[in-house]
Amino acid sequence: MDLELRHLRVVCAIADAGSVTKAASVLGLAQPALTAQLQRIERALGGLLFERDRRGARATPLGELVLARARVLLPAVKGLQDEATRLASTKDPAGRYRIGAVNGPILGGLVHRISSNHPGAQVSTHASWSSAELGDQVLAGKLDFVLVGACGDAPPATDNGLAWRVVAADPVFLLLPEGHPLADRDEVDLAELADAQWVAAPGDGCFSACHAAACARAGFTPRVLFETEVRGAIDLIESGDAVGLCQATLRPMAGLAAVPIAGAPLHWRQMLGWLPDGPAADVAGQVWAYAIEAYADAVRKNDRYTAWLGRHPDRRGLAL
Structure with missing residues (x-):
């Protein structure tokens, strides 16, 4: 599986919410579905991104690395999309x-x-x-x-x-x-x-x-x-x-x-x-x-x- 921007959003959502259950609620997904998605992301990256227990989810060293890069990349991509949309809008047919x-x-x-x-x-x-x-x-x-x-x-x-x-x-x-x-x-x-x-x-x-x-x-x-x-x-x-x-x-x-x-x-x-x-x-x-x-x-x-x-x-x- 290739890593996509939506996967980085999932990782950030879990880190921000502090647990998979809370992140699932924020994202509007069922908790089992989000857990399965996190497991696919972790397999693609080759290791655990979060240590999970009754107190919630805490980022592992690999998770901290991914989060640091994601928090730079996601705003940059959004800025690119916004600028591209504004440029393309002048060419959109009526x-x-x-x-x-x-x-x-x-x-x-x-x-x-x-x-x-x-x-x-x-x-x-x-x-x-x-x-x-x-x-x-x-x-x-x-x-x-x-x-x-x-x-x-x-x-x-x-x-x-x-x-x-x-x-x-x-x-x-x-x-x-x-x-x-x-x-x-x-x-x-x-x-x-x-x-x-x-x-x-x-x-x-x-x-x-x-x-x-x-x-x-x-x-x-x-x-x-x-x-x-x-x-x-x-x-x-x-x-x-x-x-x-x-x-x-x-x-x-x-x-x-x-x-x-x-x-x-x-x-x-x-x-x-x-x-x-x-x-x-x-x-x-x-x-x-x-x-x-x-x-x-x-x-x-x-x-x-x-x-x-x-x-x-x-x-x-x-x-x-």
Whole structure:
């Protein structure tokens, strides 16, 4: 494995947080996934970067060397990207919309509105589960806009330097197999799933830290955590071997039921980002308005979420 900038960011995040668990929360990753990534980095460099025990993670001599070089290299590369983007922006053709997106309800409607209202526009999309990767591509001038999610009040899990507008904020729902005893309930208390097995897909989600905290407040610790890609997670839930979390705007799917959590302890924000001094800044307000319209369409098509909003008029401020 060749060492990449994202690997150096991981090493710095662990050193800054003082533990792999805390760094996973900051990066929006599950702790097992970050541990596996650190092990791959250590294999590539030929030795341990951190001594880990109950008190946290402390850099080894090799780790100190890598950190010293990373803390010089990462700001230098970011500066290079910013300067290159500013230089390239004068050559960008008008009417180009390059949009990166993490899984969410907005992208299709946004692309439709741009294409319909600007027939000559060049529209392209790029998908990733990582907000940080998409943010890097905006800074590098490879994307104009990103649509990402963020848990609660946390900032997007991507580099600083982008301008952000909130498109919407929603409660997080449970995702259960259709035949689950709780699937037809209007709301489910987390405590009723104290014995459940849980599954999550990798990405910038609220599963690891926020979900664990919500479960703790409900009086239990999640028993088992499977981590797999989105299709695998859906298969595990549909088969009845696990339950999971989902966005309230999730389009209805055969074999699955999205069920509100009593008290709405978890929230998820849809956000649009762009480079404030880049060419996309001139049309960012219009793109943001299109994104809000696309989100509103997604809500209208989701009967269960619409019904929940009807039962909780005081929560309507969550959905912009």
